[in-house]
Amino acid sequence: MWGSSSFELAASYAVPYANIFPMSIHLEMTRAIAAVITTPVITDIDAGFGSALNVSYVMI
Known part of the structure; x- marks a missing residue:
């Protein structure tokens, strides 16, 4: 498993x-x-874009 983050x-x-x-x-x-x-990638997109619409955009 890999991850990505804003850092x-x-x-x-x-x-x-x-x-x-x-x-x-x-x-x-x-x-x-x-x-x-x-393998799966887990990402931490915490740049202040946490609305439900943005979550659905990321998941597509």
Whole structure:
């Protein structure tokens, strides 16, 4: 099992961990990880986009 988080995303872009990336960037990173592995990916998209509509968008 693999995971992705906003901390890892910030580190990969060499910026402070301050939740400055939009959810679309998190999704891009998670989809890139999922494209190259066969195990489940758990992601922590906590950039302030936690409404029910956004959860359904992420799950599709």
